[in-house]
Amino acid sequence: DADVTQTPRNRITKTGKRIMLECSQTKGHDRMYWYRQDPGLGLQLIYYSFDVKDINKGEISDGYSVSRQAQAKFSLSLESAIPNQTALYFCATSDSSSEQYFGPGTRLTVL
Amino acid sequence: SQKIEQNSEALNIQEGKTATLTCNYTNYSPAYLQWYRQDPGRGPVFLLLIRENEKEKRKERLKVTFDTTLKQSLFHITASQPADSATYLCALPNSGGYQKVTFGTGTKLQVIP
Numbered sequence: 001d002a003d004v005t006q007t008p009r010n011r012i013t014k015t016g017k018r019i020m021l022e023c024s025q026t027k028g029h030d031r032m033y034w035y036r037q038d039p040g041l042g043l044q045l046i047y048y049s050f051d052v053k054d055i056n057k058g059e060i061s062d063g064y065s066v067s068r069q070a071q072a073k074f075s076l077s078l079e080s081a082i083p084n085q086t087a088l089y090f091c092a093t094s095d096s097s098s099e100q101y102f103g104p105g106t107r108l109t110v111l
Numbered sequence: 112s113q114k115i116e117q118n119s120e121a122l123n124i125q126e127g128k129t130a131t132l133t134c135n136y137t138n139y140s141p142a143y144l145q146w147y148r149q150d151p152g153r154g155p156v157f158l159l160l161i162r163e164n165e166k167e168k169r170k171e172r173l174k175v176t177f178d179t180t181l182k183q184s185l186f187h188i189t190a191s192q193p194a195d196s197a198t199y200l201c202a203l204p205n206s207g208g209y210q211k212v213t214f215g216t217g218t219k220l221q222v223i224p
Binding site for chain 2: 058
């Protein structure tokens with residue numbers, strides 16, 4: 001089984017809808033991250049969490065929120081989706097070594 | 112935050128040759144630098160980490176150099192194979208916390224049989 005899983009893998013939704021993307025990991029890492037990737041722009045950090053009680057905004061947190069339900073689970077929500085949030089979303093984890101392990105990604109399309 | 116420059120143009124090389132990719136950064140000198148591989152539609156996969164006090168790091172056919180004076184890292188793949196075709200990203204830690212990194216936009220490598 002994969003160390004970092006994301007659900008759903010693909011999602012098409014409409015403007016204004018609330019969407020939740022979920023991430024689970026079995027690596028036992030404390031640190032978890034949410035990124036979005038757009039063509040030509042690279043990975044941009046949305047939110048990150050260094051333990052269950054720690055949540056921090058990244059570079060592009062506006063329009064997003066997160067929840068760290070447990071060490072192994074980190075969810076990303078779009079409260080009211082808009083078309084420019086159409087992107088590929090990745091969850092990642094790391095331990096103190098700083099090497100990041102990425103999930104397979106969620107392709108989100110907002111119409 | 113760190114500004115990272117990777118050649119946005121794709122690099123095409125013949126199978127068996129050595130591929131060399133460049134990562135330049137413009138702000139503070141990082142404690143380390145990472146390289147990742149990303150295949151289309153998939154998450155990046157960690158390849159190598161090189162620390163500021165290391166000039167060179169090797170792993171199988173991969174070699175990374177780190178020149179803190181030039182603010183540059185070179186990533187080499189020797190005896191390249193078509194299976195090496197992918198986008199390669201470099202990543203550097205942010206100054207505010209070494210567990211956050213900034214990723215470059217990546218360079219797409221195409222190895223031609």
